[in-house]
Amino acid sequence: MTALAWLIPAALLLAGLGLVAFLWALRSGQFDDLEGAAYRALEDEPPDDEIT
Amino acid sequence: MTAHPTELAKQQAPAAPETLVLAVDEMHCGACLRSVERAALRVPGVESARASLAAKRLAVTYDPKQAGEVDVIAALDRVGFSAAPIEAVQQDRGDARQKYLLRRVAVAGFAAMNIMLLSISVWSGEGGSMDPALVALFHWLSALIALPTVVYAGQPFFVSAFAALKGRRLNMDVPISLAIILATGMSLYQTMLNHEQVYFDAAVTLLFFLLVGRYLDETLRVRARGEAQNLLSLQSGIATVLDADGMQRKVAAHALRPGDRLLVGTGERVAADGVVREGKGQVDQSLITGETLPVGVKPGDQVYAGTLNLTQSLKIEVTAADKATLLAEIGRLMMAAEQGKARYRRLADRAAQIYAPAVHGLGLATFLGWLAFGAPWQTALTYAISVLIITCPCALALAVPAVQIAAASRLFKRGIMVKAPDGLERIAEVDMVVFDKTGTLTLGKPQLIDETAISDAELAAAASLAAASHHPYAKALVVAAERRLGAVQPASGIEETPGEGLKRKSGQGEERLGSAVWCGAGVEGSAGEESAGAEVWYRHGKDQPVRFRFADAIRPDAAETIAALKRQGYRIALLSGDRTGVVDETARATGIDDWHAELKPADKIAWLKARAKEGRKVLMAGDGLNDAPALAAAHASISPATAADISQRAADFVFQGAKLMPVVEAIKTGRRSRAMALQNFGVAAVYNAICVPLAMLGFVTPLIAAIVMSTSSILVTLNASRLAGEGRS
Numbered sequence: 001m002t003a004l005a006w007l008i009p010a011a012l013l014l015a016g017l018g019l020v021a022f023l024w025a026l027r028s029g030q031f032d033d034l035e036g037a038a039y040r041a042l043e044d045e046p047p048d049d050e051i052t
Numbered sequence: 053m054t055a056h057p058t059e060l061a062k063q064q065a066p067a068a069p070e071t072l073v074l075a076v077d078e079m080h081c082g083a084c085l086r087s088v089e090r091a092a093l094r095v096p097g098v099e100s101a102r103a104s105l106a107a108k109r110l111a112v113t114y115d116p117k118q119a120g121e122v123d124v125i126a127a128l129d130r131v132g133f134s135a136a137p138i139e140a141v142q143q144d145r146g147d148a149r150q151k152y153l154l155r156r157v158a159v160a161g162f163a164a165m166n167i168m169l170l171s172i173s174v175w176s177g178e179g180g181s182m183d184p185a186l187v188a189l190f191h192w193l194s195a196l197i198a199l200p201t202v203v204y205a206g207q208p209f210f211v212s213a214f215a216a217l218k219g220r221r222l223n224m225d226v227p228i229s230l231a232i233i234l235a236t237g238m239s240l241y242q243t244m245l246n247h248e249q250v251y252f253d254a255a256v257t258l259l260f261f262l263l264v265g266r267y268l269d270e271t272l273r274v275r276a277r278g279e280a281q282n283l284l285s286l287q288s289g290i291a292t293v294l295d296a297d298g299m300q301r302k303v304a305a306h307a308l309r310p311g312d313r314l315l316v317g318t319g320e321r322v323a324a325d326g327v328v329r330e331g332k333g334q335v336d337q338s339l340i341t342g343e344t345l346p347v348g349v350k351p352g353d354q355v356y357a358g359t360l361n362l363t364q365s366l367k368i369e370v371t372a373a374d375k376a377t378l379l380a381e382i383g384r385l386m387m388a389a390e391q392g393k394a395r396y397r398r399l400a401d402r403a404a405q406i407y408a409p410a411v412h413g414l415g416l417a418t419f420l421g422w423l424a425f426g427a428p429w430q431t432a433l434t435y436a437i438s439v440l441i442i443t444c445p446c447a448l449a450l451a452v453p454a455v456q457i458a459a460a461s462r463l464f465k466r467g468i469m470v471k472a473p474d475g476l477e478r479i480a481e482v483d484m485v486v487f488d489k490t491g492t493l494t495l496g497k498p499q500l501i502d503e504t505a506i507s508d509a510e511l512a513a514a515a516s517l518a519a520a521s522h523h524p525y526a527k528a529l530v531v532a533a534e535r536r537l538g539a540v541q542p543a544s545g546i547e548e549t550p551g552e553g554l555k556r557k558s559g560q561g562e563e564r565l566g567s568a569v570w571c572g573a574g575v576e577g578s579a580g581e582e583s584a585g586a587e588v589w590y591r592h593g594k595d596q597p598v599r600f601r602f603a604d605a606i607r608p609d610a611a612e613t614i615a616a617l618k619r620q621g622y623r624i625a626l627l628s629g630d631r632t633g634v635v636d637e638t639a640r641a642t643g644i645d646d647w648h649a650e651l652k653p654a655d656k657i658a659w660l661k662a663r664a665k666e667g668r669k670v671l672m673a674g675d676g677l678n679d680a681p682a683l684a685a686a687h688a689s690i691s692p693a694t695a696a697d698i699s700q701r702a703a704d705f706v707f708q709g710a711k712l713m714p715v716v717e718a719i720k721t722g723r724r725s726r727a728m729a730l731q732n733f734g735v736a737a738v739y740n741a742i743c744v745p746l747a748m749l750g751f752v753t754p755l756i757a758a759i760v761m762s763t764s765s766i767l768v769t770l771n772a773s774r775l776a777g778e779g780r781s
């Protein structure tokens with residue numbers, strides 16, 4: 001039974017991490033342009049914020 | 053975002069950056085995306101530029117002291133993209149609503165998984181093998197996860213239900229909200245008393261499924277709405293104005309005034325309605341009239357905003373600009389027509405109208421019944437609430453979206469895209485099909501005809517000249533040559549005289565390709581003014597000139613499709629803006645008896661309205677911009693993928709390929725999916741017929757509730773997925 005004492009928090013923590021990661025990705029705009037992202041990955045040039 | 057040092061020096065007192073959102077409709081690929089962003093970033097004062105390929109929009113932040121809207125639009129224009137500003141507020145609202153739902157889907161999904169984990173442990177320990185203290189702990193843990201989840205993720209339903217009740221209406225969200233709130237409230241109460249009736253898992257899983265359905269629905273809707281706004285960018289974003297002293301000046305299209313003189317170069321779109329003052333040539337009016345063959349214009353002729361100048365620079369005097377143009381008028385007609393359609397009541401809402409009162413009535417009857425038999429009020433209330441939980445319309449709410457998603461994926465495999473979520477419901481009710489001519493019954497592209505009269509050598513020689521031109525006939529010539537002879541070798545040393553033709557000097561004399569006059573062919577062979585426009589001549593040295601004739605070919609299976617529709621009992625009509633003679637010919641070739649020619653967009657709407665008054669439900673199939681309002685006004689609508697973008701937006705369905713059969717397929721799938729949705733309602737009804745009496749008698753435990761609720765949802769989803777798999781052979 002003592003196993004439950006850490007198994008349940010561990011399960012909640014792991015799932016919670018997944019949730020936080022998803023919400024972060026959503027907030028940081030990674031779901032804004034699902035089509036364009038596919039092409040951006042093939043760009044040879046550095047991303048915008050490195051171009052001056 | 054770091055700015056270049058010299059740029060920084062220029063910004064002595066940097067003002068607050070402003071944000072501009074532009075619709076850039078011609079952005080189709082990764083390369084376009086980069087060139088659009090780069091062009092915008094090169095404008096001095098622009099701090100950041102981020103394009104979205106999915107939305108076809110560009111978001112720019114700029115310093116208003118150094119740059120303006122016009123600078124960015126002009127920069128995009130130089131690299132070949134027309135752009136128009138969008139009101140940023142509208143864009144944000146759609147995006148925000150989507151993210152609002154997606155966040156709640158994620159939270160509900162997380163909670164549902166974890167509560168299930170705890171619930172399954174409790175159920176498998178049922179019968180006393182589990183320590184009661186542990187059961188209580190699991191229930192409290194479930195409550196800890198479920199309560200914040202319901203408060204947060206349930207908002208979309210609570211808000212909508214509250215608004216409906218305030219307006220003295222009932223919608224599907226009323227029973228949903230009530231069931232979720234009651235299930236959670238009662239579970240909490242039972243947890244506190246250490247009892248067994250804990251339904252957190254059912255409540256949160258239900259919430260998760262419902263949110264997924266809601267999110268998918270919203271995604272389809274936001275996309276359709278955003279694309280309609282991009283219509284604006286079809287109007288050329290920037291225009292060249294000639295001042296009285298002959299100076300040229302770039303002006304944003306919406307700042308043009310009647311009386312301005314415009315210079316429209318070859319390959320540019322006309323920015324406003326006007327009259328040609330100088331120049332002669334051909335324009336592509338397909339956007340306005342749906343007519344794909346180029347039209348000749350000369351001084352004194354009317355041209356419209358959005359038409360494409362093909363051959364020679366024109367000087368135009370503006371007669372109407374910005375919101376007064378024909379293009380803007382068509383946009384307004386379309387919006388008005390769409391508002392009429394918004395009144396359509398969806399199947400699920402109609403079901404809710406019957407369902408909600410029935411469920412609430414049964415709950416009340418259970419409560420009163422148990423009281424009448426002398427049960428304490430707490431017991432009576434517990435049973436009444438379990439009736440509400442067990443009848444919670446999980447299967448009912450999934451019945452329609454599950455079918456629609458399956459139907460959409462089935463159609464997608466067959467090259468048909470479903471644009472409007474409720475289009476499938478509307479197309480199922482159709483009893484009449486109305487076609488446009490150009491681009492719908494026909495392919496909408498000029499094709500070489502009478503090919504047998506032309507020898508291989510002549511075709512190859514003409515095509516190698518034509519490869520240098522962008523004129524639609526030249527392109528058609530190259531296509532025909534490639535089909536017959538393989539790859540075409542473009543000739544070198546070609547001179548193009550706009551509006552006349554191409555020529556090339558070679559060892560054996562001069563080669564010419566172009567109008568009859570250009571090739572010195574005279575007019576002996578051509579039959580009058582009309583067909584003279586649809587031909588190109590080729591002459592080599594002093595040889596006899598060769599004539600190439602073009603026509604807009606009818607889709608290969610058009611007659612077959614019309615016949616199939618007639619057999620199935622649909623009435624057919626043909627509405628066209630084209631000339632009577634041409635329409636008559638097409639109608640006869642495809643077997644349509646009821647045809648009307650020379651109609652304007654407003655005439656088409658009037659005709660459709662008259663049919664609607666007769667009680668007919670019309671499916672409109674059309675492609676031109678002139679069809680867009682009619683597409684929006686019809687009961688349901690379908691467009692080929694080659695249609696003007698705006699028509700694709702107004703249409704409920706878009707189909708690809710050269711065949712017309714998808715129209716039949718779309719109607720068939722619409723009818724199948726309606727039958728399927730009704731079957732699903734049947735499944736939900738059977739489920740309720742079994743479970744409601746059990747719940748009313750007080751036999752329902754949390755385990756039974758969880759099992760029957762998920763079984764009915766899975767049944768409904770499986771039934772719907774039959775549609776996607778059907779007829780794959």
